[in-house]
Amino acid sequence: MRLDLLPPGRAAYIDRIEWDSLSLGEAQRLREFGIDEGSTIETLHRGGLLGRGALACQVGRMTIAMRREHALAIHVRTGPDTPPQPAPGAPAA
Amino acid sequence: MTANPLVALIGNPNAGKSALFNALTGARQKLGNYPGVTVERKSGRAALADGRPIELVDLPGTYSLTPTSPDEQVTRDVVLGKQAGERLPDALIIVADASNLENHLRFALEVLDLGLPTIIALNMVDLAARDGLELSPDALSAALGVPVVSTVAVRKRGLEHLLGALTLLVGEGAVALRPKPAPMSFTERRDWARKLARATIVSETPSRRLTHAVDKVALHPVIGPILLFALLFVMFQAVFSWSAAPTELIEGWFSTLSDIATGNTQPGYLRSFLVDGVINGVGSVVVLLPQILILFFFILMLEATGYMTRAAFIMDGLMARVGLSGRAFIPLLSSFACAVPGIMATRSISDPKDRLTTILIAPMMTCSARLPVYAVIIGAFIPARTVAGGIGLQGLVLFCLYVGGIVGAMLAALVLRRTVAKGKSSGFLMEMPKYQWPSVTDILLGLWQRAVIFLKRAGTIIFTSTIILWTLLSFPKPPEGSTESPVSYSAAGRIASGLNVIMAPVGFNRDISLALIPAMAAREVAVSALATTYSIDAGDDEGRVEQSLGERLKGNWSLPTALAFLAWFVFAPQCISTIAVTRRETNGWKWPGFMVGYLFALAYIAAGVTYWTAVAAGL
Numbered sequence: 001m002r003l004d005l006l007p008p009g010r011a012a013y014i015d016r017i018e019w020d021s022l023s024l025g026e027a028q029r030l031r032e033f034g035i036d037e038g039s040t041i042e043t044l045h046r047g048g049l050l051g052r053g054a055l056a057c058q059v060g061r062m063t064i065a066m067r068r069e070h071a072l073a074i075h076v077r078t079g080p081d082t083p084p085q086p087a088p089g090a091p092a093a
Numbered sequence: 094m095t096a097n098p099l100v101a102l103i104g105n106p107n108a109g110k111s112a113l114f115n116a117l118t119g120a121r122q123k124l125g126n127y128p129g130v131t132v133e134r135k136s137g138r139a140a141l142a143d144g145r146p147i148e149l150v151d152l153p154g155t156y157s158l159t160p161t162s163p164d165e166q167v168t169r170d171v172v173l174g175k176q177a178g179e180r181l182p183d184a185l186i187i188v189a190d191a192s193n194l195e196n197h198l199r200f201a202l203e204v205l206d207l208g209l210p211t212i213i214a215l216n217m218v219d220l221a222a223r224d225g226l227e228l229s230p231d232a233l234s235a236a237l238g239v240p241v242v243s244t245v246a247v248r249k250r251g252l253e254h255l256l257g258a259l260t261l262l263v264g265e266g267a268v269a270l271r272p273k274p275a276p277m278s279f280t281e282r283r284d285w286a287r288k289l290a291r292a293t294i295v296s297e298t299p300s301r302r303l304t305h306a307v308d309k310v311a312l313h314p315v316i317g318p319i320l321l322f323a324l325l326f327v328m329f330q331a332v333f334s335w336s337a338a339p340t341e342l343i344e345g346w347f348s349t350l351s352d353i354a355t356g357n358t359q360p361g362y363l364r365s366f367l368v369d370g371v372i373n374g375v376g377s378v379v380v381l382l383p384q385i386l387i388l389f390f391f392i393l394m395l396e397a398t399g400y401m402t403r404a405a406f407i408m409d410g411l412m413a414r415v416g417l418s419g420r421a422f423i424p425l426l427s428s429f430a431c432a433v434p435g436i437m438a439t440r441s442i443s444d445p446k447d448r449l450t451t452i453l454i455a456p457m458m459t460c461s462a463r464l465p466v467y468a469v470i471i472g473a474f475i476p477a478r479t480v481a482g483g484i485g486l487q488g489l490v491l492f493c494l495y496v497g498g499i500v501g502a503m504l505a506a507l508v509l510r511r512t513v514a515k516g517k518s519s520g521f522l523m524e525m526p527k528y529q530w531p532s533v534t535d536i537l538l539g540l541w542q543r544a545v546i547f548l549k550r551a552g553t554i555i556f557t558s559t560i561i562l563w564t565l566l567s568f569p570k571p572p573e574g575s576t577e578s579p580v581s582y583s584a585a586g587r588i589a590s591g592l593n594v595i596m597a598p599v600g601f602n603r604d605i606s607l608a609l610i611p612a613m614a615a616r617e618v619a620v621s622a623l624a625t626t627y628s629i630d631a632g633d634d635e636g637r638v639e640q641s642l643g644e645r646l647k648g649n650w651s652l653p654t655a656l657a658f659l660a661w662f663v664f665a666p667q668c669i670s671t672i673a674v675t676r677r678e679t680n681g682w683k684w685p686g687f688m689v690g691y692l693f694a695l696a697y698i699a700a701g702v703t704y705w706t707a708v709a710a711g712l
Contacts, residue, residue, distance in 0.1 A: 088279065
């Protein structure tokens with residue numbers, strides 16, 4: 001499923017990122033934030049009142065704000081092997 | 094003379110670099126610019142443990158040495174020794190957030206690959222402890238082969254250890270390079286950083302997640318925006334209500350000064366020059382210092398606590414509608430204090446069209462230089478009473494002026510993004526730092542720097558324009574027995590009468606046209622110009638000399654004129670510094686020329702609409 005569909009408060013593994021749909025700068029920034037295949041990500045908040053809002057996610061120990069376009073490029077997987085509260089910095093799946 | 098060793102602070106944004114810089118240098122700071130670019134260079138002096146002085150430079154925060162914006166470019170060029178006007182640093186202090194080790198260590202590894210003498214400051218260990226992390230700096234030091242020191246910059250903890258380790262590292266001038274490790278790929282570094290972080294963390298208990306709890310409210314889709322607007326509303330109310338007592342105090346000083354000058358001079362040119370020109374002109378601007386500092390206090394607090402990026406998050410949806418991103422909200426909010434640092438802060442926006450649009454609309458954010466103008470007019474024409482719910486009417490009008498600027502800016506962005514700055518809508522991708530209680534010293538230091546800048550302006554630009562204006566207003570003198578006012582007869586009065594042909598249709602009188610000319614230098618000059626004009630106009634008439642500027646305005650202006658004057662200043666680009674910084678940022682006169690043109694057109698229209706609406710409403 002794509003990241004924008006992930007219900008808030010639920011952690012998931014990043015399976016695949018459509019790097020081609022992002023600009024070079026955005027792709028680099030996502031990687032620098034630790035958003036990469038194999039990382040754990042959790043959606044926290046969605047902005048909403050004033051137009052279609054941004055998305056706040058937890059990656060490692062960072063909170064990252066991104067737009068829906070970015071979230072659409074990130075494919076995530078939740079499953080029985082996903083620990084309910086993965087420790088920050090948990091090894092890649 | 095050999096220069097002091099140069100030590101650079103480098104690290105991710107939000108690692109607490111600036112707090113560490115403030116803690117190490119105190120008030121011995123110098124703000125400047127790197128040649129050729131508008132990236133701010135912040136340097137200061139510090140002393141090593143053995144007393145040797147060093148020059149410390151605070152590099153812009155970045156996530157890697159592959160730059161995506163002009164300020165990140167400077168950081169990379171400095172540590173590679175390629176930055177014009179900067180030496181290769183003798184040593185580096187990598188500032189890493191102890192509670193976000195995994196991410197910050199990856200960048201630290203990249204910097205360590207450079208082979209420069211380096212220390213790692215494991216900063217904010219107190220917040221890491223709050224999050225339930227216990228760290229071992231020794232384990233990290235052993236793994237990396239460089240000194241690692243725990244610090245809490247905002248509480249000035251760990252500084253002695255840091256300076257002690259630095260003393261051993263900074264040799265007698267020469268840069269001692271460490272053996273360069275084999276270069277690693279991004280992924281290798283990331284994986285190693287993860288391993289290192291895990292080895293450094295001694296114990297980890299479930300964190301209290303204070304930041305998450307606050308964010309549940311601050312980023313709530315409904316409560317979040319309400320909270321943001323409530324905060325901004327309180328900010329603008331405070332500008333008026335908190336400043337009353339200190340403003341009165343400063344007014345008292347200038348009135349005493351005026352009495353002393355009057356008592357020690359004969360009536361004539363010298364007295365008029367001192368009292369009408371210097372003391373009244375400069376004094377009318379200096380009394381607004383408390384209000385400006387209150388405004389800056391709020392902006393500094395919003396930045397230091399980490400709330401500013403939440404505001405950007407909340408605003409992103411709205412900003413997206415006009416073709417900007419939430420990131421543009423930060424320079425725009427800074428522009429409420431002053432458009433110059435606001436425009437300079439746009440360099441963190443990587444999309445060029447996005448950045449240009451932000452620069453062009455930044456002058457519409459109500460900067461602190463407008464406050465003197467607004468404060469005087471509101472004080473004179475808007476009654477100081479409360480309306481429904483105990484809200485001050487004066488503060489409410491001020492709030493409306495701010496909103497007017499914001500709405501104007503958003504509409505302008507909408508048009509600009511579809512015309513001159515057309516392009517693909519840019520993204521919004523940013524880190525939101527942990528909430529943090531700011532250090533009192535950092536806030537005071539920021540306020541001090543702003544106060545100095547403001548008073549310097551009062552002492553130079555405002556002082557000079559006041560003197561020139563006084564001269565033009567005082568000569569030539571009307572002939573003996575003339576019934577004409579001295580101002581009408583003067584050179585300045587005649588120039589203004591000419592300009593007033595254009596300005597009269599929007600309700601402006603000759604005195605306003607007169608004030609607008611020197612106010613091209615800076616908006617607040619309009620206030621000192623009006624003070625000087627009415628002061629000279631009053632001549633030696635005892636009753637009128639005693640009047641305050643507000644009382645004089647009330648006697649000379651109608652309410653629609655006053656409102657039109659306020660509306661004019663919401664848009665008018667009357668600030669030399671803003672025009673100059675726009676020229677520098679956009680590399681030419683094209684865009685500042687465009688900006689001045691469209692903003693004057695808007696100002697004229699806004700003043701006209703306000704005036705005629707007010708007249709029609711019978712005000």
